[in-house]
Amino acid sequence: MPDEIPRYLCKEMDAADPLADLRDRFVFVDDDLIYLDGNSLGRLPAATPDHLARLVREGWGEQLVRGWPTWIEWSRRIGDRLATHALGARPGEVAVSDSTSVNLYKLAAAALDAAGDRRTVLVDGGDFPTDRYILQGLAEARGLTLRVLPSDLDQGLDPADLRAALSEDVALVVLSAVSYRSGALLDMAAVNDAARRVGAYVLWDLSHAVGSVPVELTASGADLAVGCTYKYLNGGPGAPAFLYVRRELQSRLRQPIQGWFGQRDQFRMGADYDPAPDLDRFQVGTPPVLGMAALDPALDVLADAGIERVREKGVRLTELMVSLADAWLTPYGFTLASPRDPARRGSHVSLHHPEALRISRALAEQGRVVGDYRTPDRLRLGPAPLYTRFVDVWDAMDRLRDIAERRSYERLPREAPRVT
Numbered sequence: 001m002p003d004e005i006p007r008y009l010c011k012e013m014d015a016a017d018p019l020a021d022l023r024d025r026f027v028f029v030d031d032d033l034i035y036l037d038g039n040s041l042g043r044l045p046a047a048t049p050d051h052l053a054r055l056v057r058e059g060w061g062e063q064l065v066r067g068w069p070t071w072i073e074w075s076r077r078i079g080d081r082l083a084t085h086a087l088g089a090r091p092g093e094v095a096v097s098d099s100t101s102v103n104l105y106k107l108a109a110a111a112l113d114a115a116g117d118r119r120t121v122l123v124d125g126g127d128f129p130t131d132r133y134i135l136q137g138l139a140e141a142r143g144l145t146l147r148v149l150p151s152d153l154d155q156g157l158d159p160a161d162l163r164a165a166l167s168e169d170v171a172l173v174v175l176s177a178v179s180y181r182s183g184a185l186l187d188m189a190a191v192n193d194a195a196r197r198v199g200a201y202v203l204w205d206l207s208h209a210v211g212s213v214p215v216e217l218t219a220s221g222a223d224l225a226v227g228c229t230y231k232y233l234n235g236g237p238g239a240p241a242f243l244y245v246r247r248e249l250q251s252r253l254r255q256p257i258q259g260w261f262g263q264r265d266q267f268r269m270g271a272d273y274d275p276a277p278d279l280d281r282f283q284v285g286t287p288p289v290l291g292m293a294a295l296d297p298a299l300d301v302l303a304d305a306g307i308e309r310v311r312e313k314g315v316r317l318t319e320l321m322v323s324l325a326d327a328w329l330t331p332y333g334f335t336l337a338s339p340r341d342p343a344r345r346g347s348h349v350s351l352h353h354p355e356a357l358r359i360s361r362a363l364a365e366q367g368r369v370v371g372d373y374r375t376p377d378r379l380r381l382g383p384a385p386l387y388t389r390f391v392d393v394w395d396a397m398d399r400l401r402d403i404a405e406r407r408s409y410e411r412l413p414r415e416a417p418r419v420t
């Protein structure tokens with residue numbers, strides 16, 4: 001990227017962008033708002049409202065309970081779509097169910113049960129809190145040692161630190177493929193390989209990776225994974241999560257919540273729990289059908305884009321953002337809080353600033369740019385390749401420069417709102 005990037009160059013990049021037309025497949029209510037928080041909650045696909053309205057009217061309204069033979073397949077059917085278009089997994093390895101937190105608990109407990117008398121669990125200290133909290137609870141209840149690996153908040157986990165912590169005593173390693181704070185991207189194949197050498201399971205949290213970088217679960221030799229569908233997959237607020245269990249492991253692992261959706265021959269209503277032989281055993285109870293349904297139109301857009309092209313554009317969008325931050329924001333005290341090498345970064349960029357909290361608020365209220373603040377002092381900006389234009393990045397950084405230059409954030413209170 002040249003030092004000085006004129007706005008017209010971004011317009012030219014948009015004109016040549018093979019994904020540009022997909023923007024029309026999302027809802028834009030406010031044309032002046034620049035949305036850079038698709039890594040927290042993705043935009044509404046234009047086809048979703050009618051798709052859901054039809055399901056409510058014709059499915060729920062007309063078919064009533066007769067709809068279940070169709071709906072009951074959706075955890076697996078939509079799981080297979082995710083496997084194909086986003087996760088590099090095989091059919092029958094991905095199911096949509098529960099929340100990411102609950103799926104993490106289920107798969108972590110299953111792995112710990114299968115790991116025999118190994119006593120150690122490893123987690124990245126920079127990981128999203130829910131992962132750590134769940135592992136703290138599991139470790140406490142089972143008398144295991146949870147080792148929190150030191151993690152650079154800007155660069156993510158150093159693979160050398162992980163390798164040094166791996167031993168024959170490690171039962172389970174839990175890591176995010178893309179770190180929620182910095183966007184640091186891990187080499188999944190290298191981690192899986194290192195863990196396999198000592199016989200430890202790896203459970204991946206793919207929340208910030210799925211739909212933004214090509215995830216190759218099969219090719220990388222992954223055992224277990226979970227992730228959100230409301231971020232880059234655009235499934236909507238509270239959309240159900242997914243879980244992945246490598247085919248060869250499915251019959252060997254047992255998850256701890258013995259619900260009837262995990263039961264073999266569910267509708268025989270047998271007296272005792274007998275887990276299904278395959279992926280179904282990782283389900284628990286009645287799935288949120290309307291929530292799952294919203295994933296179909298969202299995945300249609302991703303399938304048309306192709307995850308490789310999404311990644312290519314994601315790299316270019318974040319490269320543009322980093323170049324503009326370097327050129328325009330450094331004089332105002334901003335520094336990059338993400339890996340500089342795009343090969344080591346997902347689709348979002350974080351910037352340090354001691355006033356990040358107030359700047360994030362000012363950017364939204366005065367600049368009409370929605371990103372977010374993450375502790376302790378980071379402004380997080382997530383362009384979503386399916387609908388963010390290059391010119392949006394240019395405009396957002398220009399508005400941020402203006403706020404920094406005028407210090408207009410100083411008018412705002414210092415207290416953090418309840419939800420950031």
Ligand SMILES: Cc1ncc(COP(=O)(O)O)c(C=O)c1O
Nearest residue numbers: 099100101102128130180205207
């Ligand atoms: C890495 C990661 N894991 C898990 C979650 C949350 O999971 P849940 O949907 O269970 O709240 C998030 C975001 O909220 C996340 O960024």
Ligand SMILES: Nc1c(O)cccc1C(=O)C[C@H](N)C(=O)O
Nearest residue numbers: 039040041128180181207419420
């Ligand atoms: N899931 C969220 C929520 O219920 C409220 C506010 C934010 C979220 C998020 O998804 C945050 C997001 N996982 C993050 O990376 O910070």
